[in-house]
Amino acid sequence: MFPSILIADDEPSILQSLGGLLTDEGFEVLTADNGYEALKIIDAEAPDLVILDIWMPGIDGIETLKEIKKAHPVLPVIIITGHGNVETAVKATKLGAFDLIEKPLNIDKIIVAINNALNFRRLEEENRYLRKKIIERHSINGNSKPVQALKMQIATVAPTDSWVLIKGENGTGKELVARTLHQLSPRAESPMVNVNCAAVPESLIESELFGHEKGAVPGSSARKRGKFELANTGTIFLDEIGDMNLSTQAKLLRILDEKKYQRVGGGRELTSDVRVIAATNKDLELEINNGNFREDLYYRLNVVPIDVPPLRDRTDDIPILVETFLAEAAASNREKQKTIADDAMDIFKKYTWPGNVRELKNLIERLVIMVQHDTITRKDLPANLLETKHTGSALFSIDSFDQARIAFEAEYVRKKLAAHDADIEKTADAIGVKPAYIQSLLDGKAE
Template sequence: MSLKKENILIVDDNYDMLELLQRNLKDLNFHSYKATSVIEAIDILKSSTIDLLITDLQMPEINGIELIKYADEHFPNIPKLVITGFPSVDTAINAVKSGALDYLTKPFTFEELKKSIHNCLKNKKKNPLNKKVEDSDDFITNLVGISKEHTQLIDIIKRVKNNKATVLIQGESGTGKELIARSIHYNGNFASKPFISVNCGGIPENLIESELFGYVKGAFTGANETKAGLFHAAENGTIFLDEIGTATHSVQTRLLRVLQEKEIYMIGSQKPQKINVRIISATNSNLQNSIENGTFREDLYYRLNVVNIETTPLRDRKTDIPVLITTFLKKYGKEYGKPDVTITQKAIDILTRHNWPGNIRELENIIQRLIILSDKIIDTNSLPKSLKYKEPIEHEKLKSLHEIEKSYILKVLAAVNNNKTKAAEILQIDRKTLRQKLLK
């Protein structure tokens, strides 16, 4: 169909659909990139030359319409093709209004896909300003809050975003450590370069080194070809090492060399390769304890911890909770087609008093669930039972000690027909003290 191998980015959270599309594109002589989320897709758009974007609409966290809008604003010369398994006139119109050139309903035939791709590429916008447009506010606005702690965090991000100093982000699970790392990357001079996120605890121990540093052909059984690692993929950009505290001693030693010598050794190679990568790492564990018990290298810790960011748990920045609730209501209201859902102040008050052991992630999940299950208004009855504990007495209903004492003295006097001697006996005070209290 095409002499030139155009680069097509396909975005879908369904792995089977991604594989099917990739095979179809290969048969049509296209080169494809694939992403399972909008965030991952934006990473690819920023770091690669893409000729066509194909995206599903229904995806978790951020939907395809938002990706279409983002791409239309920042990459106006890239045509967009929408695919969806939930067809309707409204979604079709919304997709086209957002910037899509064409619209396919699942399941579609090979010929329908071929025709649609051909039409999109043929009608590609002739934009003389054919370049990637970066907006440094896109990711920093995802960090929501008004607290002192939030303001301090934003200030640190602004200070470190344009330099290559290593950053260590420490804090409880769910406090947004990866979002902070992305904000540092996408708000600075490296925004147009790759951002590679690696969960060190999510990769099997026997694979982590080859995944990070790559390997040469014949390095081990099954190494049938040379494969670049994630550090290669992050060249000139940022690599984010989440759960760094779980890294093996061997990986720690290799990371120390990366930081000291700015070079890596692929598995099975004796030849070092120079790299230019900024390292941001994160952990929810206490690395000082790990150093003491011998599971983490002290010299690596100090190399990683040039700039330290301590995330504050949500329970310690209560003023941010109502702002986050509003943000998530807007986000998921739009995603699930319920933009008019509102929440009562009493419900917000209960959510604000909760300690949120799962932090921002837990709050976001609760709001997402409430949006799905609610009709128009989220009130106290909508909340999970675990959150609906007894509400505290309102301050205006509470009385001062002086008011309580006054009320009781008058009640006693009334009961004894204003007999002060009798009242003093009941109150267990002398008449002089009673007289002074009455004068007050």
């Protein structure tokens, strides 16, 4: 199917000659001799491109261009004029014209402009399609009430430029929420740059965020652009913000307040135009009370708080998530998609998932690889999903108070460990005990 082009010009000779030439070039040509007629044809025929004369009776080309862009913002428009001047060109370009060509018309120039405009439109359509697929791939799966509320929050805040603080346990999908906010924002065409504040060494975090000049950091042989510079006009995602040291928090607060910073070892002041999204699995208000987090930084980041629910609070979503992860695993391994038997799904729904969605995803991937048959059943599940824990009413069946306390503490520690990726020291720091005590509970030697 050949691209269709609408020529809108009040000169019959232009309509006839240009229309004939473009028809010979293989285009489907539509014509209009005024702006009103052009707008009717665009609505009825949906051409791929418009060639529009500036000077026409009724509404002129500029007014017609405004109406076109209002109703069809992605439709490319090439302006032609016999009275071209700088002011007209600038005005047409600001209104969204792809190009401006002066009369007398040069067919070669017109063909080049048409091909460039059509190629540009095709690239825009591909980008929109890819963005749609990215949003779908990173969509938050589930229809439970907590997830519906979360989606509503995201849809409300994403189109704004407000800063967001995402709170939730490890594995709940905080980064997924951040990516969705970015993809649905006006900054989606610009980069989203991630900074894992817990993974960057304290001595390097300043260089990581703000960059450094050559030789300013030991071992550096070249200038480095920082994350804020890389994210300019886009979004910066500060993951695990609660693990950032106080010194760097002070520097971060300055850039957030003033939107200006300097590279390490540099004297030139750089400006920052970024949307800030931060995430944490810590209770930052508790961290403030303990002197580990700046109160002013907390209130600067916490413009719009979003709480991501743990999986145990959205068990209605487990079947949808399981189906999604089974499909992903099958596509990744180029194998037939496995199914989950009802008895296994029942266990999934009853389990508390201390590692949240990440734990479920990892388990499904492991089961897909390790289970040889097409249907995963209860007997294929790992022991930790099947074993009875000392939780709820089971604790009250223990006669000894000390034994009940130890049973509760052991279960509590196991869940906290899962939420902190089995890191004993990090878990100990988070719950306020010594690592040796956690180890004693795990070894069954606590007293």
